[in-house]
Amino acid sequence: MLILKRKPNEAITIGDDIEIHILSVDGDQVKVGIEAPKQVEIHRKEIYLSIQEANNEAASVDVLDETLAFLKNLKHQ
Incomplete structure (x- = not known):
């Protein structure tokens, strides 16, 4: 398992076509946005x-x- 620290408005890329964006952190809840091709099930x-x-x-x-x-x-x- 890879563990990374990210702050709001930062992102992580997976391969060439998947990005995970940290949208906000509120207490123990993290809101993430995921950009991926439509054929990738999330x-x-x-x-x-x-x-x-x-x-x-x-x-x-x-x-x-x-x-x-x-x-x-x-x-x-």
Whole structure:
């Protein structure tokens, strides 16, 4: 993990096309702005984890449903 100190109105660059701007600091809250290409998905960590969990659940349900359908077809043959 890289740790950097930044003040309001300063920025950090990631690669050639992502910039993170420190907009303000108010107590223990930091407001950041992120400039990135539209194809780069940006989420808060808790939202990202929620999306991953939902995707994993959906994938496991699909596999289970497909397996059950396959077994039913075998039984009827």
